[in-house]
Amino acid sequence: MRAPNDCATMTELRAEIDRLDADLVRLLSERAAYIDRAARIKAGVDLPARIGSRVEEVVANVRGHAMTHGLPPDLVEKLWRRLIDWSIAREESHLGPDSLRDDSLRADNNDTETT
Template identity: 40%
Template sequence: MNADLTEVRRAIDAIDAEVVQRLAARERLVRRAAALKTDEQAVRAPARVEEVIAKVRGLAVTAGGSPEVVERVYRAMISAFIDLELAEHRGHDRA
């Protein structure tokens, strides 16, 4: 394997470790938010989703990244967190 490719992969692995740490922090906040919301519509919050997407697309441009890639990643991430939050919200309803 090319030494340059090995270095790039190591750098990617390091970034992945940082990303996972930040996702775990985001998850903790999502779980807290779930406890504060009153119904599933508040959890889904489509206007908030679009607000976040617009914001991160702008951040991508500023950072020199692809807004399209960032949007796709964020939409997938938000969908997964909404599923988690709905499960949390439903769990609070049973408590």
């Protein structure tokens, strides 16, 4: 692993970008495993796949992380909303058609919410 300023050529830069891309894909796969587990837990406690309050909490969190790391919060929000939509669709495929409702008011089990 080299710091960006330690890369003297485009080949070195591209190798580091490729390494980071592989890390990002691995992290997305790890996140997907947690989404799958969330779907199983939600099925057991009758929670819907989409819980609006949790979606907004996740978006607020990543916007904050973006600002901390010098990235445009709007860009990060767009990326995460797409990731969240994919995650919810993945949960819905495990939960079935009844999971399409947003039952935020009934979310007695907030500790089981995941997006």
